[in-house]
Amino acid sequence: xxxxxxxxxxxxxxxxxxxxxxxxxxxxxxxxxxxxxxxxxxxxxxxxxxxxxxxxxxxxxxxxxxxxxxxxxxxxxxxxxxxxxxxxxxxxxxxxxxxxxxxxxxxxxxxxxxxxxxxxxxxxxxxxxxxxxxxxxxxxxxxxxxxxxxxxxxxxxxxxxxxxxxxxxxxxxxxxxxxxxxxxxxxxxxxxxxxxxxxxxxxxxxxxxxxxxxxxxxxxxxxxxxxxxxxxxxxxxxxxxxxxxxxxxxxxxxxxxxxxxxxxxxxxxxxxxxxxxxxxxxxxxxxxxxxxxxxxxxxxxxxxxxx
Amino acid sequence: xxxxxxxxxxxxxxxxxxxxxxxxxxxxxxxxxxxxxxxxxxxxxxxxxxxxxxxxxxxxxxxxxxxxxxxxxxxxxxxxxxxxxxxxxxxxxxxxxxxxxxxxxxxxxxxxxxxxxxxxxxxxxxxxxxxxxxxxxxxxxxxxxxxxxxxxxxxxxxxxxxxxxxxxxxxxxxxxxxxxxxxxxxxxxxxxxxxxxxxxxxxxxxxxxxxxxxxxxxxxxxxxxxxxxxxxxxxxxxxxxxxxxxxxxxxxxxxxxxxxxxxxxxxxxxxxxxxxxxxxxxxxxxxxxxxxx
Numbered sequence: 001x002x003x004x005x006x007x008x009x010x011x012x013x014x015x016x017x018x019x020x021x022x023x024x025x026x027x028x029x030x031x032x033x034x035x036x037x038x039x040x041x042x043x044x045x046x047x048x049x050x051x052x053x054x055x056x057x058x059x060x061x062x063x064x065x066x067x068x069x070x071x072x073x074x075x076x077x078x079x080x081x082x083x084x085x086x087x088x089x090x091x092x093x094x095x096x097x098x099x100x101x102x103x104x105x106x107x108x109x110x111x112x113x114x115x116x117x118x119x120x121x122x123x124x125x126x127x128x129x130x131x132x133x134x135x136x137x138x139x140x141x142x143x144x145x146x147x148x149x150x151x152x153x154x155x156x157x158x159x160x161x162x163x164x165x166x167x168x169x170x171x172x173x174x175x176x177x178x179x180x181x182x183x184x185x186x187x188x189x190x191x192x193x194x195x196x197x198x199x200x201x202x203x204x205x206x207x208x209x210x211x212x213x214x215x216x217x218x219x220x221x222x223x224x225x226x227x228x229x230x231x232x233x234x235x236x237x238x239x240x241x242x243x244x245x246x247x248x249x250x251x252x253x254x255x256x257x258x259x260x261x262x263x264x265x266x267x268x269x270x271x272x273x274x275x276x277x278x279x280x281x282x283x284x285x286x287x288x289x290x291x292x293x294x295x296x297x298x299x300x301x302x303x304x305x306x307x
Numbered sequence: 308x309x310x311x312x313x314x315x316x317x318x319x320x321x322x323x324x325x326x327x328x329x330x331x332x333x334x335x336x337x338x339x340x341x342x343x344x345x346x347x348x349x350x351x352x353x354x355x356x357x358x359x360x361x362x363x364x365x366x367x368x369x370x371x372x373x374x375x376x377x378x379x380x381x382x383x384x385x386x387x388x389x390x391x392x393x394x395x396x397x398x399x400x401x402x403x404x405x406x407x408x409x410x411x412x413x414x415x416x417x418x419x420x421x422x423x424x425x426x427x428x429x430x431x432x433x434x435x436x437x438x439x440x441x442x443x444x445x446x447x448x449x450x451x452x453x454x455x456x457x458x459x460x461x462x463x464x465x466x467x468x469x470x471x472x473x474x475x476x477x478x479x480x481x482x483x484x485x486x487x488x489x490x491x492x493x494x495x496x497x498x499x500x501x502x503x504x505x506x507x508x509x510x511x512x513x514x515x516x517x518x519x520x521x522x523x524x525x526x527x528x529x530x531x532x533x534x535x536x537x538x539x540x541x542x543x544x545x546x547x548x549x550x551x552x553x554x555x556x557x558x559x560x561x562x563x564x565x566x567x568x569x570x571x572x573x574x575x576x577x578x579x580x581x582x583x584x585x586x587x588x589x590x591x592x593x594x595x596x597x598x599x600x
Contacts, residue, residue: 011435018436026448134326137584141577143528145535146551146569153562164558244441248532252555262444263536266451274448282439289439 077276087272098257104177109184117192139186148252327585333578348388356383401526404464412469416476437470513590520583524576
């Protein structure tokens with residue numbers, strides 16, 4: 001019981017260490033001098049030299065990395081160059097907005113994608129099924145940022161039902177959540193369909209039917225409830241994808257989340273914030289994956305960590 | 308090695324798959340537009356006509372009598388022409404990026420799955436690492452640091468996506484190396500190299516091909532996303548992503564600037580996704596005898 005869990009935890013820790021290497025390398029191994037990049041083209045040589053010294057860029061790479069690692073584990077990514085506040089604070093204060101957006105998107109995608117997936121599985125190989133699969137492929141082909149813009153044109157500019165962008169009441173969440181959620185619908189349709197097909201072939205479904213239960217009851221109470229477990233688990237593991245989509249969605253709607261603060265920081269060359277945001281997102285993904293795996297392992301003894 | 312019959316069977320299954328045929332047609336059309344952009348586009352994609360700015364689709368210029376079928380943007384540039392030329396960047400980024408990362412990922416996946424040991428550990432940790440980052444965030448940061456150019460975007464896409472192929476390839480190799488025909492080759496005294504490249508590698512090609520066509524769609528969308536966020540191929544080169552970014556400022560008065568490039572992105576990405584779906588159907592390893600390769 002403990003073996004795989006300990007192993008899985010060690011793996012996650014190793015992964016987090018690799019993440020620090022990438023985040024460090026992001027700034028230090030790319031061509032060009034970070035100090036002159038940060039200061040822009042108008043900087044004098046003295047300014048660059050001072051900043052290089054202040055950042056410790058004149059020391060050996062390994063020394064720099066070890067110092068970075070020492071600071072990173074304590075959550076210290078330096079000061080945001082623009083905001084003049086700790087980078088971690090700048091990023092973390094935006095996290096709730098991103099999580100709210102992700103939750104809204106998740107909910108919307110489940111409400112739309114799940115029923116379609118179920119219909120697709122139940123009416124397998126019919127027009128319904130083919131239509132749903134085409135819909136799923138279309139959803140995966142749609143650029144989220146474009147969908148966001150079109151939703152703004154229809155619902156904000158023309159119908160004036162919802163605000164164009166920004167942060168405020170629940171009505172501000174509607175369009176961003178739909179935009180980001182659409183990104184997930186295709187995935188949910190596919191996952192639900194294949195999971196339902198699995199479950200529908202099980203003995204207990206046959207038993208339920210043999211008992212003479214009505215078909216809707218068989219599908220919803222017996223099949224769907226079991227089919228949902230792997231769907232939700234697999235979706236949990238797609239958090240990285242969702243956070244990536246959030247970066248663009250937040251930019252479209254000026255939603256004050258981690259994604260928007262990162263894109264702004266990238267444009268402003270505020271590297272401590274960029275590094276911190278990339279690191280925080282990765283930590284989030286790794287720890288959620290770890291938690292999902294661990295919970296799964298504890299709750300369902302049939303599933304053991306692979307390897 | 309394989310007789311003609313299975314090949315024909317594959318083809319027949321492909322043609323029967325309606326979505327796949329549509330996908331293929333779309334991709335051929337877009338590739339044709341990109342190649343023949345100079346002849347197909349009604350106007351230069353960069354020619355500005357300030358007097359004709361923000362004209363709606365179907366607007367007929369009273370002086371020249373020319374029609375802007377999809378309207379003009381905020382600088383009076385012809386949107387249809389810009390979309391036709393924009394297909395070039397889209398394909399020139401996504402196709403090489405996918406080709407490089409697929410080859411790299413497939414090779415590393417083959418080595419990892421066959422030889423296991425250290426190389427497998429390293430490759431699989433790279434896979435974990437890639438999955439840990441929101442891809443777009445990583446790509447954005449690297450492109451911003453390296454400077455947005457066609458070459459840099461291709462490089463960044465290739466180096467950040469190869470683990471996808473490595474993971475799939477390794478899985479297939481692990482399944483294949485336990486098969487009888489591999490055991491048979493080994494007992495006949497075939498070398499590791501021969502087994503890997505002659506017996507196992509051919510079985511890996513189909514899944515990688517399927518994955519690659521889905522990845523082309525993803526790369527097309529990501530390239531557009533970079534352009535939209537201002538980190539794509541720099542102007543004056545017309546790209547679908549940067550056209551969307553232009554359109555964003557005129558949603559109120561000129562919705563067409565944002566509508567049409569988005570449709571172009573979706574159309575092309577859908578073509579590639581449909582194609583992938585059809586290829587998967589056609590090459591589904593559970594429906595065909597793997598030994599045929």
